Amino acid sequence: ALYGKGATHEGHGWATSNALGYSSDLDGFPYDPDKAAALWKSAGLDDSLTFKIWTWEAGAFPFLPQVAELMAADWKKNVGISVDIEVGDQAAIKQQWNNRSLPGDMLIRDNEARFDGTSITTGHYCNHDARWRVNEPETADGAARCDKIKEMALNHVVTGDEQWENFNTAYKFIRDESMHWGPFYANVPWGAGPRIADYKPWKLVPYFTASWSISLK
Known part of the structure; x- marks a missing residue:
């Protein structure tokens, strides 16, 4: 039950529903096995x-192997x-x-979501020393992808609505590139004892939030 607090399918990658630049058109595509099979076949596969x-038993979210099993079974079927x-x-x-x-x-x-995605977007797409990430900026295609993301969101010193627009544009580009995705997002509890009756933390942030929402039994 604790892992369900704040769980959502909204967003793409680290651009969750609480992120700077999120909009509903970043949400996942509808579940459509027939279309998936048709796309697979049309690609010549x-x-x-x-x-x-590859996965592991994560301390913060200990159900990754079960997620892998569900995905594998669905793809096979x-x-x-x-x-x-x-x-x-x-x-x-x-x-x-x-x-x-x-x-x-x-x-x-498992990975942490972000409100401001500057550092994680830079690290994944524009870090020449991090070749294991989802982009390879030392290649021509990777460098072009990095340049586009920099121009969209990372080269601007702005605040407020303009910053939101910049990240929204960049996240849509990243989604269309299909380099990574997140099947779902869940708030990880920091710990709750038997005296806690209810708790409504902010969604998907890697630190303790909304302490005023805790109610005791």
Whole structure:
């Protein structure tokens, strides 16, 4: 029940419903297995393609292997993709990720959402030393993608509505590039004892919030 407080499907990546730049057109596409199968076929792919999902038992969100199992079963049933799941040590898998040892596979991990996405957007798309991220700015395509995101959101010193518009434009571009996604978002509890009757924290932030909303039994 605690993990359900603030849970949502709204948003894309770290641009959740509480993020600077969020709008409802960033929400996930409707669940449509028939369309997924048609798109898979139109791309010239069939059930001979296999890949692996890497994940771990996360301390903050301990259901990642179950998420991987649900996704793999759904892809097998509706699209015919055979997926192997590798549940391992978080540090070891991250090291393989850092060493570029997982291309072609999928990594399911927990991550923090942000209100201001400047640092995480820069790190994922424009950091030349972070080749394991979702973009590779040392390649021509990656550099062009980085330049577009910088122009949209990262090269401007603005506040208020203009900053919201800049990030909204950048997040829509990132979504269209389909480099990463988040199937759902959940508030991670900082801890609640048996005396807590109810608690309504702000959604999807990595720190304790809304202490005034706590009510005791």
